[in-house]
Amino acid sequence: MDQPGDLLPAISDLDFSIPSDIAAGAEDALVEISRFDAELAASLPRADGELAPLAVVLLRTESASSSQIEGVTAGAKALAIATLNESSGQNARMVAANVEAMQKAIDLADDLSTDSILAAHLALMHDQAYAHPGRLRDGQVWIGGGPTPHTATFVPPRRERVPALMDDLVRFCRRTDIPVLTQVSIAHAQFETIHPFNDGNGRTGRTLVHAMLRRSGVTRRLTVPVSAGLLTDTDAYFAALGSYRDGDPAPIISQFSRASFAAVGNGRRLVSDLTGIYAEWQQILPSRQGSAARRVLPHLLSQPAVTVDHIQKHLEVSQPAARRAVDQLVEAGVLKQISTGKRDRVWIARDVITALDDFATRSGRRG
CATH class of the missing domain: 1.10.10.10 (Winged helix-like DNA-binding domain superfamily/Winged helix DNA-binding domain)
Incomplete structure (x- = not known):
């Protein structure tokens, strides 16, 4: 069992000692994210004076992957239909809601605050009353282990501590003296450890990742599918969160570095596929x-x-x-x-x- 959540320290003023190889890997991953983000501008010709919407495709796949980490799946066809507000399954509608929540990351980047994080949660969970959309949790929650917290895998901090911990997290996110991907990784792990909502913590926490990348200037075209990279090894991701709660941030930083490289590689292949499809369409359409x-x-x-x-x-x-x-x-x-x-x-x-x-x-x- 991880250390009790009530022992979770504030991090806004903490200094983190990260092994040099872990820090170097995070910097290399950050360069790759930035390079791929820039590549999107040249991927397709402009249409009607605006950049052809490959960034929107990546946004949607990132939103879908973010939900899939928590066991919610929807194929591309169902998701596309859900976006039209046509008849579709519950899972597809839930993932479509994630697209709106990820769009909120743009607002988060401009004004990163507890209120803007609440706004993202509201967008994500707006039709799920049990989650108290847009509100911090008002009771104790726990992760795994059955109907009581006594056998839980992890028990987050008491609800009374949540507002102060969230304000502390926002202050940490606004720091400018920490390498970006290291800061993003720690902020994400701290958010998931605070577990500020009744439900939707994972998806909202991954939205925060993209808000921070955008705020730092690493990404300008909305999103690189980092959650899709995390999805390739969920066991390692959850184990890294456990290590963070035990006081070691290195594994979650490594997971984000690995996920970033995986996401960029996969994203580049998607861009190549879509570019080829677009070129073929232009040839066959009379x-x-x-x-x-x-x-x-x-x-x-x-x-x-x-x-x-x-x-x-x-x-x-x-x-x-x-x-x-x-x-x-x-x-x-x-x-x-x-x-x-x-x-x-x-x-x-x-x-x-x-x-x-x-x-x-x-x-x-x-x-």
């Missing part, structure tokens, strides 16, 4: 440049399930123009209809769905 069908192609990389109404609103075109675009994309083999009937029909870009599911499989998704 529509002229500037047509609605061609204008929707980059959007399909980040939203591979669409309806006529969705395309109409996204492109700001008439319904007949949107319907004509769908017909042309179906004829070219870019889209395939997956629902029947005349109303609320949904089409998917199967190649993108396959690329996203392959990404998740490489990440070690289970279920």
